[in-house]
Amino acid sequence: MKYLEIIVKLRKIIRSINLESKRIEKQFGVSIPQLMSLQYLSEQEDYKATASQLKAYLKLNASTMSGIISRLEQKSLVARLRNPRDRRATFITLTAKGAELLKDPPTTLQEKLTARLNKLSPERIESLNMHIDLLVQIMDADDLDASPIITTKEIGKK
């Protein structure tokens, strides 16, 4: 049954990402979701964004995002600014400490991935990307209903 094989394999991938996040967190004090939040802020105007913007970028539930922001704030990597235009919302801003961490970010997963990807030809990387996209479509019911599976031609392209 392909279904179970795929799930088992995907769980392997999930586990390796979790393990890597744990290692990074132990070594640098920030997890992958926290790091991605910091990076997102560093790319915004004035290094600030609302919790909703972060939530949308990371595609997380509001309560999860709230927890991540709280932990980042506790580590002084982000701070809060009031939004004069909307009292319901506050801005989350990158602190100098947060910016400094991004100067020399934990890159173990990036290095590992890049090293492995470098061993593949551009065509293989493209093909891998395409299959990941296919997987995203297969797993994501709403998107699939909205758009057809990418065609044979696109998959087969090399």
Place this chain on the structure above:
Amino acid sequence: MKYLEIIVKLRKIIRSINLESKRIEKQFGVSIPQLMSLQYLSEQEDYKATASQLKAYLKLNASTMSGIISRLEQKSLVARLRNPRDRRATFITLTAKGAELLKDPPTTLQEKLTARLNKLSPERIESLNMHIDLLVQIMDADDLDASPIITTKEIGKK
């Protein structure tokens, strides 16, 4: 940067699996890891296995496995049998209630996956499987160190 794109996409997949597990849990009272544990037990001799065997099958940390077993026991879907040969270990056994749930298991994710996979040709499914395997290798450092990346010929086969 391919690294970040891949991580973002994989997080999408992870999220859809988490969402599906939540839905299944709400509808049937068991999550995907719990369900996989029940299914594993149903395939063992006498419908029983040690926590370590379950742990190895699901590739989980012992503490996580312990929590899952406790929750299954609380729902009366599994029970514990003493192991006379080794007082450190107990057997986890499928209960009749657990077996009954497996007669009509939650199959929403399976159905969705199968329906989508059925739209692909066998060659595409094979290619997808191969790329998932490649991804498993890329993400899993230990295995990669132990064995080379699958070769171009294998990837390109269609």
Place this chain on the structure above:
DNA sequence: AAAAAATAGTTCCTATAGAAACTAAATAAG
């Protein structure tokens, strides 16, 4: 045989993840 080391599983801790309820504020409707 006794001591040391390893093992099976639990407990305690932290973080992520999502659902539901909640509060304060903003927006829309009447």
Place this chain on the structure above:
DNA sequence: CTTATTTAGTTTCTATAGGAACTATTTTTT
């Protein structure tokens, strides 16, 4: 203008996930 609805974010809850410490038991070493 008042009321109803929606929105932004927090809190509370549950489950998964992993690391470290722990306890009881088994195995290995001395």
